[in-house]
Amino acid sequence: MNLKVKDSLIQQAESPRGLLYRMVIAYTCLAVLVIFTTALTQSNHEHINFYFVVNFFTIIILTWFIRKSFNIMSRASYVATLRIGLFLLLNSTLISMAGGLNVLDNSTTSVSAAMLYAPAIIIITHSFNKYITSVNSNYQSAVSLAFTDELTGLPNRRHLNFKLKEIENKRCTICIADIDYFKNINDTWGHEMGDKVLASVGLKLMNLSSNNLFIARSGGEEFCIIITEATDAAAQIRNICAFLEGGCNGGVNITLSVGAATKEANEMSSWVMERADAALYQAKNSGRNRIVFN
Known part of the structure; x- marks a missing residue:
C-alpha cells in the first residue's frame, strides 16, 4: 500500500466548489467597474491618482485573500467569521476608492469607510486569535501522538x-x-x-x-x-x-x-x-x- 502524506501543515482543497467565493469575486469586479464608470461619467478622471492605485491594488489583494480562505478545509466558525471580516474590509476599501474618485463626498466616505473598517478589524483579530488557538491545540495533539506509543500510552x-x-x-x-x-x-x-x-x-x-x-x-x-x-x-x-x-x-x-x-x-x-x-x-x-x- 502506497501511503502518501502531504507535507503542509494546513491542508487546502484542491478545487473548491460552490458559488459563494465566485459571487465575492464577481461582486468586487462589478463594484470596481461601477465606481470607475461613474467617475468617468462625472468627468472625475483627473482624480485617478496614486490614492486610487493604492486602493485598487488593496482591493485585488483582499479579493485574493478571500478567495484563498475558501481553500481551507475547515468547518470551524472562525473561518467563516474571518471571511466576513475580510469582506467588510473589502467594502471599506471600495468606499475609500469611490471617495478618492469623488464619486462620494468626503464626509460620506469617511463615515461609511470607518463604520466598516472598525468592525472588520475587530472580527479579523478575533478570528485570528481563534485560529492561533486551534493551530496550537492541533500541534500539541500531533506532538503527543508522535511521541506516544499507541498501545501502552507510554512514551515511544x-x-x-x-x-x-x-x-x-x-x-x-x-x-x-x-x-x-x-x-x-x-x-x-x-x-x-x-x-x-x-x-x-x-x-x-x-x-x-x-x-x-x-x-x-x-x-x-x-x-x-x-x-x-x-x-x-x-x-x-x-x-x-x-x-x-x-x-x-x-x-x-x-x-x-x-x-x-x-x-x-x-x-x-x-x-x-x-x-x-x-x-x-x-x-x-x-x-x-x-x-x-x-
Whole structure:
C-alpha cells in the first residue's frame, strides 16, 4: 500500500466548489467597474491618482485573500467569521476608492469607510486569535501522538531517543526491562491477550512515571527505564518489578528480566544502553525474573 502524506501543515482543497467565493469575486469586479464608470461619467478622471492605485491594488489583494480562505478545509466558525471580516474590509476599501474618485463626498466616505473598517478589524483579530488557538491545540495533539506509543500510552522509541540526548551530560541509571516468556503468552492465548498484557503493564508503568523516573516502550515487550535522581536505583527497580507482578495484566501473571547500567556524566547514552542490553541478556540467560547490573 502506497501511503502518501502531504507535507503542509494546513491542508487546502484542491478545487473548491460552490458559488459563494465566485459571487465575492464577481461582486468586487462589478463594484470596481461601477465606481470607475461613474467617475468617468462625472468627468472625475483627473482624480485617478496614486490614492486610487493604492486602493485598487488593496482591493485585488483582499479579493485574493478571500478567495484563498475558501481553500481551507475547515468547518470551524472562525473561518467563516474571518471571511466576513475580510469582506467588510473589502467594502471599506471600495468606499475609500469611490471617495478618492469623488464619486462620494468626503464626509460620506469617511463615515461609511470607518463604520466598516472598525468592525472588520475587530472580527479579523478575533478570528485570528481563534485560529492561533486551534493551530496550537492541533500541534500539541500531533506532538503527543508522535511521541506516544499507541498501545501502552507510554512514551515511544522516538521520545526515548530525545530523552537519551537530553541526559547526555547527566549521571543516571538506564534499565531495559523485558516481559518474561511473552512469546508463550501470544502462542498460548493469542496476540489479543498479548496486547492486553502490554496495555496493562503500560498503564501501571505510567502511574509510576515521574520527573525522576522516565519509562518508555522501546519496542515489542521491552521497556526502557531511566532513573535520573541519585537514589538507590536497585531498590527502585525492585519496587517496579514487584508492582507489576500479579494477575491484573490481562489475567496473566508476569515477571520481568531487567538489565541495568549506571551512566556517568561523561559517558554517551548509546554506550550505556548497550551495557544495559548486555545485562538484560545475562538476566534472561540466568533464569529470568531477576535484575542484573553491568
